[in-house]
Amino acid sequence: MKYDLHSHTTCSDGRLSPQALLDRAVDNGVNVLAITDHDTVKGIPIGREHIEQSQLDIELISGVEISTSWANHEIHIVGLKVDEHCEQLNQRLSTQIERRERRAKLIGERLERAGIEDAYHHAKRIAGDAAISRSHYAKHLIELGKAKDFAGVFKKYLRRGKTGYVPSEWIDIKTAIGWIHDAGGIAVLAHPSRYDLSAKWLKRLLNDFAKAGGDGMEMALCQQSTQERTLLGQYAKDYNLLVSVGSDFHFPTPWAELGKNLYISDNYLPVWHNWQL
Numbered sequence: 598m599k600y601d602l603h604s605h606t607t608c609s610d611g612r613l614s615p616q617a618l619l620d621r622a623v624d625n626g627v628n629v630l631a632i633t634d635h636d637t638v639k640g641i642p643i644g645r646e647h648i649e650q651s652q653l654d655i656e657l658i659s660g661v662e663i664s665t666s667w668a669n670h671e672i673h674i675v676g677l678k679v680d681e682h683c684e685q686l687n688q689r690l691s692t693q694i695e696r697r698e699r700r701a702k703l704i705g706e707r708l709e710r711a712g713i714e715d716a717y718h719h720a721k722r723i724a725g726d727a728a729i730s731r732s733h734y735a736k737h738l739i740e741l742g743k744a745k746d747f748a749g750v751f752k753k754y755l756r757r758g759k760t761g762y763v764p765s766e767w768i769d770i771k772t773a774i775g776w777i778h779d780a781g782g783i784a785v786l787a788h789p790s791r792y793d794l795s796a797k798w799l800k801r802l803l804n805d806f807a808k809a810g811g812d813g814m815e816m817a818l819c820q821q822s823t824q825e826r827t828l829l830g831q832y833a834k835d836y837n838l839l840v841s842v843g844s845d846f847h848f849p850t851p852w853a854e855l856g857k858n859l860y861i862s863d864n865y866l867p868v869w870h871n872w873q874l
């Protein structure tokens with residue numbers, strides 16, 4: 598069975614529609630896919646309808662990736678198997694979307710002052726119906742030739758401390774875990790190696806996350822050394838967390854692809870150990 602439990606669509610900052618994402622997952626031999634858009638579950642019903650209509654042989658897990666603040670870092674928590682129809686969850690997520698909108702305007706103002714005209718409207722155009730993410734600003738800045746790729750544009754404009762960075766007041770990790778649990782889901786710490794934390798701080802985060810009721814952590818990402826994967830697996834055991842795997846796919850690149858290189862051995866207890874698929 599091939600699992601990929603972290604991916605994005607045009608409902609947040611992914612470039613493929615839920616339909617196109619599912620078709621691509623099937624082509625790549627993924628059996629179980631979670632759509633985990635930033636702060637929204639809007640892609641899930643669209644995906645379910647497509648599976649039904651096109652008779653796709655794939656299991657869709659309803660997911661969400663919630664932005665949180667922890668010790669001055671932006672930490673992402675993935676919810677898996679949340680009830681996408683849960684009114685309370687949708688209501689709660691809409692407060693995150695409002696935060697995104699307020700932040701997006703402030704980012705636009707900051708970029709404007711740095712001489713980038715109308716950045717907000719361009720980001721809005723690129724985002725379409727989705728809430729604006731920094732990735733939408735990034736795409737616009739690349740189109741303007743301000744940087745040649747995402748890594749460059751984040752480094753130059755969008756990372757903390759840079760011209761276009763606006764600190765966000767996201768909810769804390771305990772609140773996010775509560776939202777996920779209240780909607781029937783399990784809470785998974787996303788991409789633990791991407792927060793630029795030292796080992797000491799990462800352990801502190803894992804400890805806080807586990808104490809706050811977190812259920813699992815991502816262990817396997819597409820582009821990762823064997824050593825890193827093994828270390829994360831060890832941390833999962835140390836903090837009594839289940840392990841998850843996910844490409845965090847946003848659009849096709851040579852290094853991230855749906856279902857690619859996400860293998861984990863039987864030594865670990867995966868988030869899906871008790872799922873009835």
Ligand code: AMP
Nearest residue numbers: 610635664729730731732747748751847
């Ligand atoms: P936001 O949720 O609006 O703060 O935007 C964060 C999103 O920007 C992440 O989910 C990634 O898709 C993308 N992102 C953040 N940092 C980088 C980076 N250094 N390089 C490429 N994409 C990034």
Ligand code: MN
Nearest residue numbers: 605610732847
């Ligand atoms: Mn993203």
Ligand code: MN
Nearest residue numbers: 662673787788
């Ligand atoms: Mn993330």
Ligand code: MN
Nearest residue numbers: 603605662845
């Ligand atoms: Mn993600």
